[in-house]
């Protein structure tokens with residue numbers, strides 16, 4: 001007798017109901033959709049890396065504790081000895097580790113909406129309840145509603161992206177401190193875009209026993225390496241560390257990230273260049289009638305435009321790939337998000353957008 005295997009009888013219904021995270025193909029496109037740093041590493045640095053990686057003992061597992069890399073990160077970020085570091089295969093993996101660690105029956109994860117979609121998706125993967133508290137119409141934090149949700153759901157963990165994705169703004173600092181104080185759960189401040197923000201909660205870790213801070217190297221130039229980090233007090237990180245898979249950071253990532261961290265001046269210069277381009281692109285978008293540009297502290301800009309999906313598709317046809325957010329959340333109706341690229345890429349985006357608009361008017 002043959003068994004008939006039916007995924008719908010075995011896989012959890014909430015997973016069956018999910019749509020996979022969609023990554024569009026960008027072959028041959030000007031890629032302004034994923035908040036990458038558009039600048040490659042210098043040829044000299046690439047040569048040095050080629051030497052190092054050619055001699056890497058890939059027949060062996062990587063250093064499970066990533067001692068050298070962690071030491072370099074500690075030095076680069078000037079982290080005091082009483083703060084621990086947990087490394088993840090991108091910060092996505094760290095969100096997953098945290099969600100799995102708190103996933104007791106009835107546990108709740110709170111974030112705001114719209115925000116980074118993986119907070120909700122990973123809550124579902126980990127089988128915990130997700131509550132998304134809507135932002136205000138101007139994308140600022142609705143403190144009152146957050147405090148009500150905290151009292152009602154007693155969340156195990158709250159994730160707040162600072163700056164927020166996809167809106168680009170920084171939430172009010174004092175409002176975040178009130179949230180940290182109001183909850184008896186963990187608050188994770190996700191500083192994925194810190195390189196462009198001139199703001200951080202890093203100095204608050206020592207003042208709040210329930211505060212964890214997450215960073216990533218993805219946005220500042222090393223998206224391909226997949227390296228995220230969590231900073232926090234050892235009482236939390238000792239527990240979370242137990243759930244990290246033994247060899248989650250590959251040898252190439254360890255070698256290359258450690259090497260590049262000797263050149264953070266170059267990465268900071270690139271971040272400054274991106275900030276200048278951000279100002280130029282914002283100013284350009286603001287000159288266009290019918291576009292509402294939202295202020296950004298990240299390496300992307302959110303804007304609202306009539307017939308956004310049509311504009312998105314017309315840009316795509318002209319080989320410009322940005323992110324269409326129309327239809328993803330009621331507050332994002334007719335919204336598009338463009339990542340800041342090189343000056344040349346940004347100029348092409350602006351002129352093609354202008355040409356499309358002059359035809360559709």
Ligand code: PMP
Nearest residue numbers: 090091092116161165192216218
């Ligand atoms: N947090 C936020 C707010 C993000 O926007 C992103 C990437 N889009 C991530 C975390 C994940 O970054 P990574 O996994 O590349 O470190």
